[in-house]
Amino acid sequence: MPRGRTNVPCPAFRTMRMFFFCVLCALFMFHGQGDAASPTALQDVIKTKLGLSHYQGADIALDATGKTRQYLVYPRESEWCGVTGGCMLFILTSHKGTWKLLSRMTLVHLPVRILPHLTHGWHDLAISYSGRSPDGSPALLVSRMRFDGKRYPLNPSVPPAEPLSHPKGQSVLSPDSPVH
Numbered sequence: 001m002p003r004g005r006t007n008v009p010c011p012a013f014r015t016m017r018m019f020f021f022c023v024l025c026a027l028f029m030f031h032g033q034g035d036a037a038s039p040t041a042l043q044d045v046i047k048t049k050l051g052l053s054h055y056q057g058a059d060i061a062l063d064a065t066g067k068t069r070q071y072l073v074y075p076r077e078s079e080w081c082g083v084t085g086g087c088m089l090f091i092l093t094s095h096k097g098t099w100k101l102l103s104r105m106t107l108v109h110l111p112v113r114i115l116p117h118l119t120h121g122w123h124d125l126a127i128s129y130s131g132r133s134p135d136g137s138p139a140l141l142v143s144r145m146r147f148d149g150k151r152y153p154l155n156p157s158v159p160p161a162e163p164l165s166h167p168k169g170q171s172v173l174s175p176d177s178p179v180h
Helices: 011-030 039-049
Strands: 055-060 070-075 087-095 098-119 122-132 138-145 170-173
Touching (some): 039 087, 055 098
Antiparallel strands (some): 070 087, 122 138
């Protein structure tokens, strides 16, 4: 057997290599999770805090920084809907690993769209609701709902909601979205 170097590293080198391996594994495991709030926690909030068992939902990113996730909840239960068919829309946001209510909106009809324009770093929403056209006949109208730095407006039919005639944005909730 030749003298000199062997392929067996010293114990300190093996320990350091194992440490870096563990650090790399942890980085890969948590990469992209950001403020990850579990799906179980989300379902718990929807069922216990909102009291819903039938709803349509959409996992979205309204915060343009991508630091948080949002989840739209559109109830499919009569106690959350009005005579005009418009229902309440809840916007939940992930915060420090949990979900909390960010906003709620009344009178909402589907579809709900995310608009490309940002206000306070958050996407504006195009919200449909029952109203009256200029000639007084019933119509489905659309309003731009802007984030005010804390929440979105409550009612799409009154200011600060702004009328929007031709919304161009991504539909995230539609009448044919699956019911959970």
